[in-house]
Amino acid sequence: MNPILVFEQLLNGAGYGLMLFLIAAGLTLVFGIMDVMNLSHGSLFMVGAYVAATVHVQSGSFAVAVLVAVAVTVAVAALLEVTLMRRLYGRDHLAQVLATFGVILVADDAVKMVWGPSPVMAPTPAWLSGPVELFAGLPYPSYRLVVLGAGVLVAGLLYLLVNHSRVGMLVRAGASDRWMAELMGVRVRRVFCGIFVLGAALAALAGALMGPLMAVQVGMGESILIPALVVIVIGGIGSVRGAFVAALLVGLVDTIGRAFLPLLLRAALPPAVAADLGPLCAEVAMYALMAAVLSFRPAGLFSAKA
Amino acid sequence: MSAASLTSSSPPQRPAAPRWRGALLPLALLAALAVFPLVASALGLDFYIGFVRRVLVVALAAASLNFIMGFGGMVALGHAGFMGVGAYTVVVLSDAGATSAWVVWGAAMVLAALAATLVGAISLRTQGVYFIMITLAFAQMLYFVFVSLRSYGGDDGYTLPMRPVLGLGLDAMHEPTLYWVVLALVALVLWWLDRATASRFGAALAGIRDNATRMRALGYPVYLLQLAAFTLAGAVAGLAGALLATGNSFVSPAMMHWTQSATLIVMVVIGGLGRRWGGPLGAAVWMALEEALKLHTDHWHMPLGLLLIATTLYAPRGLAALADLRARSAQ
Numbered sequence: 001m002n003p004i005l006v007f008e009q010l011l012n013g014a015g016y017g018l019m020l021f022l023i024a025a026g027l028t029l030v031f032g033i034m035d036v037m038n039l040s041h042g043s044l045f046m047v048g049a050y051v052a053a054t055v056h057v058q059s060g061s062f063a064v065a066v067l068v069a070v071a072v073t074v075a076v077a078a079l080l081e082v083t084l085m086r087r088l089y090g091r092d093h094l095a096q097v098l099a100t101f102g103v104i105l106v107a108d109d110a111v112k113m114v115w116g117p118s119p120v121m122a123p124t125p126a127w128l129s130g131p132v133e134l135f136a137g138l139p140y141p142s143y144r145l146v147v148l149g150a151g152v153l154v155a156g157l158l159y160l161l162v163n164h165s166r167v168g169m170l171v172r173a174g175a176s177d178r179w180m181a182e183l184m185g186v187r188v189r190r191v192f193c194g195i196f197v198l199g200a201a202l203a204a205l206a207g208a209l210m211g212p213l214m215a216v217q218v219g220m221g222e223s224i225l226i227p228a229l230v231v232i233v234i235g236g237i238g239s240v241r242g243a244f245v246a247a248l249l250v251g252l253v254d255t256i257g258r259a260f261l262p263l264l265l266r267a268a269l270p271p272a273v274a275a276d277l278g279p280l281c282a283e284v285a286m287y288a289l290m291a292a293v294l295s296f297r298p299a300g301l302f303s304a305k306a
Numbered sequence: 307m308s309a310a311s312l313t314s315s316s317p318p319q320r321p322a323a324p325r326w327r328g329a330l331l332p333l334a335l336l337a338a339l340a341v342f343p344l345v346a347s348a349l350g351l352d353f354y355i356g357f358v359r360r361v362l363v364v365a366l367a368a369a370s371l372n373f374i375m376g377f378g379g380m381v382a383l384g385h386a387g388f389m390g391v392g393a394y395t396v397v398v399l400s401d402a403g404a405t406s407a408w409v410v411w412g413a414a415m416v417l418a419a420l421a422a423t424l425v426g427a428i429s430l431r432t433q434g435v436y437f438i439m440i441t442l443a444f445a446q447m448l449y450f451v452f453v454s455l456r457s458y459g460g461d462d463g464y465t466l467p468m469r470p471v472l473g474l475g476l477d478a479m480h481e482p483t484l485y486w487v488v489l490a491l492v493a494l495v496l497w498w499l500d501r502a503t504a505s506r507f508g509a510a511l512a513g514i515r516d517n518a519t520r521m522r523a524l525g526y527p528v529y530l531l532q533l534a535a536f537t538l539a540g541a542v543a544g545l546a547g548a549l550l551a552t553g554n555s556f557v558s559p560a561m562m563h564w565t566q567s568a569t570l571i572v573m574v575v576i577g578g579l580g581r582r583w584g585g586p587l588g589a590a591v592w593m594a595l596e597e598a599l600k601l602h603t604d605h606w607h608m609p610l611g612l613l614l615i616a617t618t619l620y621a622p623r624g625l626a627a628l629a630d631l632r633a634r635s636a637q
Contacts, residue, residue, distance in 0.1 A: 031435075087619055091618075093381075093434065093435055093438070098572060098575055098617075099614070099615050099619065101568050101572065101611075101614065102618070103615065106607070106608050106612060106615075109606075109607040109611070110608065112604075112605065222564075229439055230439070233435075279454050280453075284447050284451070287444070290443045291428060291444065291447075298431050299432075299436065
């Protein structure tokens with residue numbers, strides 16, 4: 001197999017994994033600290049993607065589009081926190097799953113009302129549309145490189161924030177033992193509100209960056225939500241480090257599964273069977289990984305609670 | 307976080323009443339449903355025969371989910387997957403030349419039960435949110451299995467050339483006949499599920515929901531009991547899927563998408579988690595609202611979403627709990 005092709009796919013997988021991490025980080029922090037399961041997190045990703053695509057077309061500036069998308073999504077998230085999420089603290093997970101599933105239904109229809117039912121064009125910024133020659137024989141889309149870089153940068157900043165800042169200390173304290181943290185004088189609710197909004201900003205950033213790479217359409221929030229949930233479950237709910245490792249793992253497994261499993265099957269099996277099985281293996285690889293991990297470690301790889 | 311904490315508030319005991327009074331309402335409802343096709347065709351509303359038939363089938367699936375979720379404390383977010391296994395069994399067997407509905411439906415139940423045993427055996431090692439997620443993961447796997455079956459239509463679904471044959475002089479192509487057969491089956495299985503809930507098995511299941519550790523200490527095989535309940539619910543969901551496929555003469559992977567599983571949970575909670583009629587009531591209310599809203603607007607998800615949010619905030623115990631309020635005010 002061509003090593004350059006393998007390397008290219010590894011880069012694609014890492015890029016997808018980093019985007020998953022941006023989404024999963026907010027999801028897992030909210031869950032780890034406030035014990036709130038937020039299915040509507042994917043809707044924030046969708047809002048970010050739609051706003052970015054629209055602003056980009058209108059203003060012509062990708063940077064402005066990303067900033068506006070983050071700002072709008074943060075505002076939406078703050079509204080959501082004040083009107084709904086606050087009332088779900090201390091409720092059981094089932095109530096949280098249901099109420100935030102309700103938010104998905106509302107958000108999808110709201111987006112349909114504003115932007116219409118058909119997908120929206122999210123252009124690749126003109127100055128990033130060409131390929132970059134990484135080394136001889138490997139031209140790589142420069143936009144994907146920027147996404148990869150942005151993912152690494154944000155993941156690094158988040159790592160510093162969570163592990164080496166005072167806010168991060170409070171966050172970790174709240175995540176590992178919320179009652180004790182409250183007894184020690186941490187205003188966990190206020191920290192949470194900040195975390196929820198930060199999570200929304202990360203989701204919006206991921207949405208804005210992913211827009212040009214995938215279809216910006218109603219339901220994109222749900223289709224990214226499931227891999228993001230898979231990531232936090234594999235990583236161990238509440239653990240940012242776990243989410244990071246699991247996101248890269250899922251990104252790589254998914255991309256490699258899509259790129260190479262069909263090839264391997266085609267080499268080993270009759271063509272008709274391989275044609276049926278190939279896409280299936282690619283789709284299922286991520287879920288098989290999760291089932292396997294949970295079979296051996298029922299609380300995930302880096303469970304914050306264990 | 308344990309699975310039990312999700313549903314730890316067990317419903318209050320029903321006030322003791324003579325046994326026949328408890329059966330009165332269901333029998334009246336059954337009678338009303340039985341004459342419905344005659345009334346509907348007299349009024350020229352034949353379309354609604356198919357609609358009520360679908361409601362009955364989904365009510366069956368919701369009741370089976372309520373059995374494991376409400377009485378067993380297992381919040382499974384992949385129930386539509388087992389419906390899909392049942393539905394595709396009908397397609398595959400019909401395609402292979404099987405014509406008898408009873409054979410096909412029976413096989414659907416068996417295969418869905420097998421799938422549920424496999425999924426349950428692994429999923430039940432986890433608890434709480436992990437259980438929710440791993441059942442979802444398995445349902446997604448099943449979903450993609452059927453998406454990739456190109457010989458059966460893949461993404462686009464598969465239209466049955468003809469409905470399976472009922473035999474016994476019954477014509478499956480005659481809408482009211484199929485409706486009556488479905489009604490009889492649904493009533494039978496619902497009655498049977500209700501008996502299972504009231505049995506020692508059901509009591510042990512509720513005990514596990516409320517305190518698994520204590521039940522284990524008492525010597526109950528907790529894992530096996532939960533697995534048995536999960537399998538049973540999977541079999542009933544498989545039957546529901548098979549009936550749906552038979553009635554619609556069409557199957558597609560969309561019916562097992564994860565949002566369908568979530569909708570089933572929604573139905574159960576809106577109707578009343580762990581309540582005798584919670585599943586069917588929730589299914590009927592949700593589907594009726596969906597149908598009514600679709601008549602008036604393209605944006606019918608939004609009001610349903612708002613209703614769902616309002617229900618979780620203000621009526622977390624579901625519609626069936628309203629009966630308690632009435633009973634209390636009558637005293």
